[in-house]
Amino acid sequence: AQSVAQPEDQVNVAEGNPLTVKCTYSVSGNPYLFWYVQYPNRGLQFLLKYITGDNLVKGSYGFEAEFNKSQTSFHLKKPSALVSDSALYFCAVVSYYGNNRLAFGKGNQVVVIP
Amino acid sequence: DSGVTQTPKHLITATGQRVTLRCSPRSGDLSVYWYQQSLDQGLQFLIQYYNGEERAKGNILERFSAQQFPDLHSELNLSSLELGDSALYFCASSFRDRDTNEQFFGPGTRLTVL
Numbered sequence: 633a634q635s636v637a638q639p640e641d642q643v644n645v646a647e648g649n650p651l652t653v654k655c656t657y658s659v660s661g662n663p664y665l666f667w668y669v670q671y672p673n674r675g676l677q678f679l680l681k682y683i684t685g686d687n688l689v690k691g692s693y694g695f696e697a698e699f700n701k702s703q704t705s706f707h708l709k710k711p712s713a714l715v716s717d718s719a720l721y722f723c724a725v726v727s728y729y730g731n732n733r734l735a736f737g738k739g740n741q742v743v744v745i746p
Numbered sequence: 747d748s749g750v751t752q753t754p755k756h757l758i759t760a761t762g763q764r765v766t767l768r769c770s771p772r773s774g775d776l777s778v779y780w781y782q783q784s785l786d787q788g789l790q791f792l793i794q795y796y797n798g799e800e801r802a803k804g805n806i807l808e809r810f811s812a813q814q815f816p817d818l819h820s821e822l823n824l825s826s827l828e829l830g831d832s833a834l835y836f837c838a839s840s841f842r843d844r845d846t847n848e849q850f851f852g853p854g855t856r857l858t859v860l
Contacts, residue, residue: 664846666848673853674854675838675851675853675854676838676849677851678848678849678850683846726846728846732845733791733802733804733845734791734845736789738788739788
């Protein structure tokens with residue numbers, strides 16, 4: 633079974649500072665990794681995904697994520713946070729092989745302070 | 747706008763009642779997923795349909811059922827409602843039946859059971 637850990641409940645960052653949201657995963661075989669964002673009173677929105685290839689994946693709204701196989705991590709990053717980035721961020725993983733279910737983390741609340 | 751629509755947006759009902767939530771997937775998407783989001787349980791996968799057939803079941807209670815119709819819209823039926831069923835219910839869609847593809851989420855239906 634696959635699983636995701638998002639260790640921090642809330643990440644506070646000042647506007648303009650770098651933003652990092654951490655995610656570690658556990659999966660059998662090669663992983664597909666995803667980041668989704670949920671703004672207040674909205675559904676989840678797809679940000680980016682890692683399939684294979686370059687470990688640095690670029691996504692929507694200036695976000696990127698770095699896949700690190702040895703550390704089984706897929707941290708989400710943004711060089712300069714905006715107040716509008718305040719939202720709930722979900723990491724998710726599924727194994728490439730088999731008909732496995734996507735496993736979501738519990739989510740991280742990001743608060744960008746003006 | 748993800749292209750996934752859900753109705754109604756809000757639903758308030760009493761314990762013991764039955765409700766139906768409706769979802770229309772993005773044009774061309776064949777898979778529909780249902781999720782429940784609550785503060786204590788986080789985001790829980792309930793059930794998936796692909797082209798009218800049930801593909802996977804998650805943490806779905808026996809009091810809950812779903813179906814996908816020939817026009818690919820889906821309905822989630824919740825019966826004998828309990829206070830603990832109060833949550834946000836999301837529908838998501840994707841083109842294929844595997845979780846390795848990104849999912850597109852609707853805005854959700856907020857269910858309140860009094």
